[in-house]
Amino acid sequence: MKWFLDLFSSSLGRKVLMALTGIFLILFLAVHLAGNLQLLKDDAGKSFNIYADFMGHNPLIQLVSKGNFAFILLHAIWGIMLTIKNRKARGPQGYANPNKSSVWASRNMGILGTLILIFLVIHLKDFYAQAHFGSLSTQVYEGKEVTDLYTQVAYWFNVEWYVSLYVICMAALGFHLWHGFASAFQTLGLNHMKYNPVINFVGKTFAVVVPIAFAIIPIFMYLGISF
Amino acid sequence: MKITLKVWRQKDTNSKGAFKTYQHDHVSPDMSFLEMIDVLNEELTHKGEEPIAFDHDCREGICGMCSLYINGRPHGPLQTTTCQLHMRSFTDGQTITVEPWRASAFPVVKDLVVDRTAFDRIQQAGGYINVNTGGVPDANVIPIAKKIADEAFDAATCIGCGACVAACKNASAMLFVSAKVSQFALLPQGQVERKERAEKMVAQMDAEGFGSCTNTYACEAECPKGIKVTNIARMNREYFTAMLSSYQIETKGGGD
Numbered sequence: 001m002k003w004f005l006d007l008f009s010s011s012l013g014r015k016v017l018m019a020l021t022g023i024f025l026i027l028f029l030a031v032h033l034a035g036n037l038q039l040l041k042d043d044a045g046k047s048f049n050i051y052a053d054f055m056g057h058n059p060l061i062q063l064v065s066k067g068n069f070a071f072i073l074l075h076a077i078w079g080i081m082l083t084i085k086n087r088k089a090r091g092p093q094g095y096a097n098p099n100k101s102s103v104w105a106s107r108n109m110g111i112l113g114t115l116i117l118i119f120l121v122i123h124l125k126d127f128y129a130q131a132h133f134g135s136l137s138t139q140v141y142e143g144k145e146v147t148d149l150y151t152q153v154a155y156w157f158n159v160e161w162y163v164s165l166y167v168i169c170m171a172a173l174g175f176h177l178w179h180g181f182a183s184a185f186q187t188l189g190l191n192h193m194k195y196n197p198v199i200n201f202v203g204k205t206f207a208v209v210v211p212i213a214f215a216i217i218p219i220f221m222y223l224g225i226s227f
Numbered sequence: 228m229k230i231t232l233k234v235w236r237q238k239d240t241n242s243k244g245a246f247k248t249y250q251h252d253h254v255s256p257d258m259s260f261l262e263m264i265d266v267l268n269e270e271l272t273h274k275g276e277e278p279i280a281f282d283h284d285c286r287e288g289i290c291g292m293c294s295l296y297i298n299g300r301p302h303g304p305l306q307t308t309t310c311q312l313h314m315r316s317f318t319d320g321q322t323i324t325v326e327p328w329r330a331s332a333f334p335v336v337k338d339l340v341v342d343r344t345a346f347d348r349i350q351q352a353g354g355y356i357n358v359n360t361g362g363v364p365d366a367n368v369i370p371i372a373k374k375i376a377d378e379a380f381d382a383a384t385c386i387g388c389g390a391c392v393a394a395c396k397n398a399s400a401m402l403f404v405s406a407k408v409s410q411f412a413l414l415p416q417g418q419v420e421r422k423e424r425a426e427k428m429v430a431q432m433d434a435e436g437f438g439s440c441t442n443t444y445a446c447e448a449e450c451p452k453g454i455k456v457t458n459i460a461r462m463n464r465e466y467f468t469a470m471l472s473s474y475q476i477e478t479k480g481g482g483d
């Protein structure tokens with residue numbers, strides 16, 4: 001087993017954990033977005049509430065959700081530890097002029113990640129914890145009683161500072177992914193002339209489209225736009 | 228040309244250093260950066276002051292001995308070695324800040340000179356191949372695709388100057404180590420020690436206290452030899468494959 005521990009405590013192995021959990025979180029974001037977009041449907045929250053109820057009670061999805069929490073924690077704790085360790089590698093004396101020959105986002109993954117983490121805590125407290133452990137009112141659709149998460153979301157998405165925070169954090173997520181998406185492939189050793197253009201294109205597109213789509217939801221709900 | 232130089236002066240590894248400012252009024256645009264410091268050092272020596280210590284050897288851009296972190300960039304504003312950088316790359320009246328490479332694995336020896344023997348130890352850990360003695364083998368007896376040979380050669384052009392470490396925000400040595408792992412991993416001659424090499428060189432790199440790679444690619448942007456970060460991805464592959472599939476070698480002490 002020693003080789004296994006050596007592998008994951010090496011500087012390369014630590015990064016594999018970041019890359020694998022990062023890619024899982026990217027997949028999670030795509031699914032999460034598809035669900036959230038139903039908030040913009042002009043049906044007083046019916047499809048969103050039914051969807052949230054399904055996600056909250058399906059045993060398989062609940063299992064993946066627990067794994068998701070573990071991966072977010074692992075990614076965040078590991079990321080912060082790596083950032084501190086990497087800073088130490090510079091030595092006691094830093095540069096008077098830090099080097100700027102790289103993309104800004106790539107040099108600030110720790111700060112961007114921490115912003116996302118702060119957002120996640122607030123987000124989970126107001127939505128996830130409320131849906132699972134809170135005392136939200138219910139709605140009855142076709143004879144089935146489900147938690148009315150929509151009203152809770154609509155409440156917060158009418159509060160200016162909340163909407164602003166949401167949008168700012170989505171920008172941070174966008175920058176995190178602008179670097180992170182392709183970076184994860186490089187970390188795993190998946191760098192090949194034939195596939196690099198595809199990875200880069202998909203990564204950059206994802207980093208722009210997904211956070212904007214997430215951010216549009218509170219903005220539209222604040223402005224009262226639905227489809 | 229007249230320039231103002233802000234230079235890091237430090238007596239030895241254990242003393243505290245500080246920037247010292249020098250007014251340099253006798254600079255020709257045709258001087259190399261190192262010649263410019265030579266002239267300043269002459270002046271300092273005549274005045275009875277301690278000249279500025281800096282590393283250099285070939286002054287032809289091939290040995291990797293010169294260093295200097297100039298205005299926020301290793302080897303200064305051009306993607307060359309400092310010995311190949313000329314004062315025409317600067318403007319009259321400019322203030323130029325010169326710092327040593329900064330990395331806990333590269334401690335300052337004096338002024339702008341840092342100890343880069345960490346790189347030697349990484350090389351010694353696995354950057355070699357075994358060749359049998361005996362008759363001289365025929366050239367070209369081992370077939371290899373031209374493209375692969377070229378790629379190995381490109382990796383082998385690394386001169387080990389340490390600009391990658393100096394540029395990286397994590398002081399990571401990945402570009403250097405990956406070039407050294409790649410040059411042999413690509414060649415038939417490098418296959419015997421292939422897995423062992425990746426494992427040992429990475430272990431030594433970590434033991435020296437270099438940071439992890441965050442794929443910022445500042446190293447590639449600053450490397451005077453244009454070493455590519457594809458080498459880093461290759462080393463990641465080499466290392467993971469080695470760790471997952473190699474025989475574990477237990478070494479037991481012999482005589483001592």
Ligand code: HEM
Binds near residue numbers: 018077113185
């Ligand atoms: C849904 C949210 C998130 C996603 C999709 C995500 C995705 C990623 C990806 C794909 C990478 C690239 C991994 C690599 O370079 O190999 C990465 C790196 C990183 N992430 Fe996240 N991340 C998220 C949240 C966070 C959080 C909450 C933190 C908390 C601090 C964080 C901190 C970091 C750091 C520091 C790195 C750089 C690690 C390194 O390269 O050494 N991330 N992230």
Ligand code: FES
Binds near residue numbers: 292308
């Ligand atoms: S002195 Fe040899 S490379 Fe600059």
